[in-house]
Amino acid sequence: MAEQAETLRRAPLSRDRILRAAVALADETGIESLSMRNLAQDLGVVPMALYKHVANKDELLAAMIDTVVGEIDPPVPDIDWKRAVRGRILSARQMLRRHPWAPLAIESRNVPTPAILAYLDSIVGTFRAGGFSADLAHHVMHVMGSRILGFSQELFDASRDAGRSGVTPDPSAGFPPEIAAHFPHLAEIATAASHDDESVVGQGCDDQFEFEFALDLLLDGIERLQRQRWTSSRRPG
Structure with missing residues (x-):
């Protein structure tokens, strides 16, 4: 070495x-x-x-993002859109696990880098090739949010504020008693399931099980809308 x-x-x-x-x-x-x-x-x-x-540090950071985004698996030909999208998103997540700094670097940019835009464009292209209307693809990309890039903000993640205070939270501690007393339902579900700390992508991001659970729920719901030929002009009233 x-x-x-x-x-x-x-x-x-x-x-x-x-x-x-x-x-x-x-x-x-x-x-x-x-x-x-x-x-x-x-x-x-x-x-x-x-x-x-x-030219400067900003250009360096943008190029670093494009370098690691280049590690995401390319589209696999001749498979259905659902498997293709799921595979690429999980590949993106693996990339982020190798580079834990990347989620914050990606989120903090005002303008997406060329590699990010190319990746997002290819995901939309997969939806369109799978029979999605432009209208449905538009809404799907919104609902997927940062999950498209392999991460999402965890609802009960106390580490969002840890960076400001300099204190590392204890994941097993749950809600502080004084908060739990006012919000008992949130406190109950916050500690209702175990999480694998080793699978966390980075500060403020959910774990692997929770990520795949949500991803599969989204993809199943998206598949149902696509089969129904959903459009935004026919939203339920």
């Missing part, structure tokens, strides 16, 4: 080498610790050398 790292440090500097090093650094230490200075140090170059290949 040390020899491989040294070989990379001696390799000519290129955009690809910079991106691979940046992704590896973010994987290891988190996106918050990534800077042009420490990336340059990791590569064994002066910071100014990086700017010949990336």
